[in-house]
Amino acid sequence: MCRFRCDSEVAAWPQHPRIGSEGWQCRAARKDRPPLEDAELFDVDRRDIVSRFAFWLEPRCDWSRLPRSQRLVGWCVALHGKPIEAVRARIGHHKWEAQTGIKRPEVKAAYPDVIGALHSGFSVTINPPRGRNLLLLEACSDQVWEAFFAYRIDRPFFWRRGENRFGKANRYEYWLRLYDRLDARDRSAIRRHIRSFDKRPRFSVLIPCYNSDLRFLRAAIRSVRGQLYPDWEICAVDDASEDPAVWRLLQSAAQREPRMKIHRRRERGHISAASNDALDMATGDFIVLLDHDDELALHALYFVALAINRQPDLKLIYGDEDKIDENGRRFSPYFKSQWNPDLFLVQNYAAHPAILHAGLARDARGFDSEYDGAQDHEFLLRCVERVDQSQIQRIPWLLYHWRATPHSTAEAVSAKPYALDARARAVEEYLQRHRIAAVVSTQGEFQRVRYAIPAELASIIIPTRDQASLLEKCLRSIKEKTDYELYEIIIVDNSSSESSTRELLQEVARDERIRVISVPGEFNYSKLCNRGAAAARGQVLLLLNNDIEVIDPGWLSELMSQVTRPEVGVVGASLWFPDGQLQHAGIVLSPERIGNYAYFRQRRGNTGYFSQLQLVRNVAAVTGACLAVRAEVYATLGGLNERDLSIAFNDIDFCLRVRELNLRVVWTPHAELIHRESSSRGLEDTEEKQGRFHQELRYMQQLWREPLHDDPFYNPNLDLTDELFTLAFPPRLRAPWKDFDRANKATGKGGSPNNGD
Numbered sequence: 001m002c003r004f005r006c007d008s009e010v011a012a013w014p015q016h017p018r019i020g021s022e023g024w025q026c027r028a029a030r031k032d033r034p035p036l037e038d039a040e041l042f043d044v045d046r047r048d049i050v051s052r053f054a055f056w057l058e059p060r061c062d063w064s065r066l067p068r069s070q071r072l073v074g075w076c077v078a079l080h081g082k083p084i085e086a087v088r089a090r091i092g093h094h095k096w097e098a099q100t101g102i103k104r105p106e107v108k109a110a111y112p113d114v115i116g117a118l119h120s121g122f123s124v125t126i127n128p129p130r131g132r133n134l135l136l137l138e139a140c141s142d143q144v145w146e147a148f149f150a151y152r153i154d155r156p157f158f159w160r161r162g163e164n165r166f167g168k169a170n171r172y173e174y175w176l177r178l179y180d181r182l183d184a185r186d187r188s189a190i191r192r193h194i195r196s197f198d199k200r201p202r203f204s205v206l207i208p209c210y211n212s213d214l215r216f217l218r219a220a221i222r223s224v225r226g227q228l229y230p231d232w233e234i235c236a237v238d239d240a241s242e243d244p245a246v247w248r249l250l251q252s253a254a255q256r257e258p259r260m261k262i263h264r265r266r267e268r269g270h271i272s273a274a275s276n277d278a279l280d281m282a283t284g285d286f287i288v289l290l291d292h293d294d295e296l297a298l299h300a301l302y303f304v305a306l307a308i309n310r311q312p313d314l315k316l317i318y319g320d321e322d323k324i325d326e327n328g329r330r331f332s333p334y335f336k337s338q339w340n341p342d343l344f345l346v347q348n349y350a351a352h353p354a355i356l357h358a359g360l361a362r363d364a365r366g367f368d369s370e371y372d373g374a375q376d377h378e379f380l381l382r383c384v385e386r387v388d389q390s391q392i393q394r395i396p397w398l399l400y401h402w403r404a405t406p407h408s409t410a411e412a413v414s415a416k417p418y419a420l421d422a423r424a425r426a427v428e429e430y431l432q433r434h435r436i437a438a439v440v441s442t443q444g445e446f447q448r449v450r451y452a453i454p455a456e457l458a459s460i461i462i463p464t465r466d467q468a469s470l471l472e473k474c475l476r477s478i479k480e481k482t483d484y485e486l487y488e489i490i491i492v493d494n495s496s497s498e499s500s501t502r503e504l505l506q507e508v509a510r511d512e513r514i515r516v517i518s519v520p521g522e523f524n525y526s527k528l529c530n531r532g533a534a535a536a537r538g539q540v541l542l543l544l545n546n547d548i549e550v551i552d553p554g555w556l557s558e559l560m561s562q563v564t565r566p567e568v569g570v571v572g573a574s575l576w577f578p579d580g581q582l583q584h585a586g587i588v589l590s591p592e593r594i595g596n597y598a599y600f601r602q603r604r605g606n607t608g609y610f611s612q613l614q615l616v617r618n619v620a621a622v623t624g625a626c627l628a629v630r631a632e633v634y635a636t637l638g639g640l641n642e643r644d645l646s647i648a649f650n651d652i653d654f655c656l657r658v659r660e661l662n663l664r665v666v667w668t669p670h671a672e673l674i675h676r677e678s679s680s681r682g683l684e685d686t687e688e689k690q691g692r693f694h695q696e697l698r699y700m701q702q703l704w705r706e707p708l709h710d711d712p713f714y715n716p717n718l719d720l721t722d723e724l725f726t727l728a729f730p731p732r733l734r735a736p737w738k739d740f741d742r743a744n745k746a747t748g749k750g751g752s753p754n755n756g757d
Contacts, residue, residue: 052081053139053148054111058721066128066155072137073721075104075120076148082141083115087122090136091129091153098124105593109694109701118690128155172322172331175727180398182298189737190228190302196740199309203232203301204284204358208274209292210239212246216293216403221253221260223401224290229301232288234260235281239274240267272367272375279366286317287361289354289376293403295324296353300399304355306736307393315357315391316383318350319399320717326405333727334610335715339392342666343617344384345427346447348377349610353400356383371426373419378426385433396716396733423447436565446615448670451561458487458560459538459631463528464546465493468500470676475508477550484556487542489514492532494523525624526640526650533634540564541634543651545625547676548575555671562616562666563628569663570629570655572622573671580604583675584626585612586619586667587652589711590720594700595621595652598724609725619667620659620711624651625675633658647689648696656704 055076078084087098102121111117128135137149205224209217224234234257238247247264254260261281265274279287286304290296304317322333336349344350354376364382371378384392420442427447428440437452460478464471478489493505493516509516519531529543540563555573563571575584582602587595599608607614637657640650655665701708710716716732718725
């Protein structure tokens with residue numbers, strides 16, 4: 001008999017009908033029992049549940065309101081007895097076969113001696129009948145099916161109007177119901193937490209208005225007045241609206257709210273002039289930018305004040321946002337990375353909300369009317385150049401609701417074409433102020449910055465062993481399709497034995513730009529790259545796999561222009577599979593898998609999460625299959641770690657060490673190549689290879705625990721499984737007010753705002 005339990009690090013049993021924050025896990029010989037009210041759901045005393053399995057089921061659904069079609073994802077291994085051959089889901093006589101054999105390296109690391117652990121993942125889509133039913137997940141060994149999971153589920157006979165099935169159109173609405181609601185206890189706890197703050201900064205909320213929709217202007221003011229944090233003021237300016245009702249509304253609101261200041265311009269000055277008038281009225285410690293039709297979340301200023309208490313020298317703070325339509329429906333959440341300077345240069349992702357130190361806003365001389373339409377981006381660019389990056393902080397909570405109407409930039413940038421021109425000019429001015437040689441062009445809704453191409457030698461280092469056809473195609477594509485001419489190629493031959501490879505190496509060595517060096521012995525990718533780097537003459541090193549093929553003539557020019565920027569340490573490219581699917585667009589860190597390829601297997605034409613596949617951006621790491629780095633940086637770090645990471649994760653480890661030097665890791669979509677991943681070396685399909693892989697996996701998990709658990713260029717509200725950039729169920733966050741209350745209960749005395757994560 002098997003007992004079901006939540007993971008020991010999560011807590012006790014989940015409250016019905018929600019799943020524990022890390023999914024469900026089953027292990028044998030546990031005597032934990034669920035609370036009495038959940039006992040029927042778990043059916044822990046069923047005789048058809050087998051205790052020899054360990055499994056994990058990821059929390060992706062509302063079990064009390066299942067849709068017509070629901071996908072279940074997880075893993076399952078047999079701890080003893082015969083190994084698992086197949087997995088299925090069953091409800092009565094309805095059966096659904098699962099896709100099995102999905103690679104789960106974290107399971108292999110946890111169960112190194114269990115047969116089949118590496119490929120223990122499964123995925124199954126069920127179509128449950130309406131009503132309340134018992135769902136069983138079963139594993140097959142030697143043609144015998146054994147149940148390892150049982151749960152009572154419910155598919156409603158009717159759905160409410162406007163409600164859609166989970167995982168489709170209204171998945172975000174379901175997410176909001178679970179994780180973005182504050183009940184009376186939450187609000188009381190937040191107020192208690194606020195009373196404990198050592199610092200009580202005052203916020204001046206700037207609201208410039210012009211011919212505002214009165215419904216939305218009321219909602220904007222109401223969202224400030226309803227803040228749980230009480231130390232604020234509203235500075236609202238009517239920019240000579242043609243509709244007199246706007247001024248009357250502001251007057252009426254100011255009469256009811258003593259913390260509200262209002263001003264009416266005699267003639268229209270446009271958005272920048274109105275914002276500067278509001279800034280002149282402000283007396284707060286920090287400035288909050290709020291458009292006249294947008295809304296602040298109820299706890300927005302609480303989170304900002306908490307951040308200031310934890311780090312008093314903060315100068316610029318921003319948070320996550322979503323959009324809100326004319327009927328108040330929220331959609332399209334933007335869960336943002338921590339400070340991402342290359343992305344911010346071409347996408348003003350930090351504007352909603354933007355909270356600035358009042359002194360910084362005034363030092364930057366406010367808004368410039370020459371950039372109306374992109375005045376906030378231009379203003380923030382002038383602000384960020386005045387502060388250290390450590391004084392900029394992201395708050396990973398939804399703080400701002402951006403109104404989407406047919407004429408707003410929230411609905412489409414094309415609604416305000418003049419904003420595109422203003423944004424391009426703002427980026428140009430920023431680059432000129434910093435004396436950066438670059439050309440700015442507009443591509444769609446965003447800008448592309450083409451940095452000056454240096455006249456420096458690039459050393460292309462290609463480790464190889466046999467596979468002459470791959471190497472020949474790689475070399476030919478470089479020579480025939482590369483428009484950057486200052487390069488040399490260093491082929492690092494690792495004990496090639498095939499006659500065709502030896503003949504090819506002898507032939508290409510006649511080219512004055514190609515050298516072949518021999519490094520015999522076991523395959524050690526890090527060692528091969530390091531030996532190639534030692535022989536290189538170039539100021540820039542480019543690590544390149546032998547299964548790469550050039551398709552874009554400007555690939556090397558783009559990499560060289562990016563990597564020679566003094567603030568940049570490493571640059572990675574956009575790599576595609578031969579079938580046209582994306583292989584690499586940067587790496588997202590995770591504690592189980594170390595690194596996940598962002599947008600893996602996406603088709604061409606997909607723009608990515610908020611257009612990220614179109615934009616140069618900073619990432620935690622890039623793949624070593626095509627990695628550009630300045631030779632001086634490579635030498636400073638001692639190259640790749642050939643002792644502990646001979647094959648896997650050496651590129652991620654190197655990128656993390658680069659970031660410790662306060663240098664950026666950049667991914668660019670403007671350098672495209674084809675990559676036949678693992679074509680030359682093959683897969684990790686032997687016990688020896690798997691043993692080495694898991695040794696390197698454990699090394700990374702021990703050395704880089706903190707960044708692996710919190711990738712600064714990802715967001716804890718987004719999923720870390722195979723569905724990157726989708727909603728996390730649940731988010732990897734802890735509510736600070738709950739931590740504060742728990743600390744108070746544990747100590748029996750008042751706490752400080754530094755409690756919690």
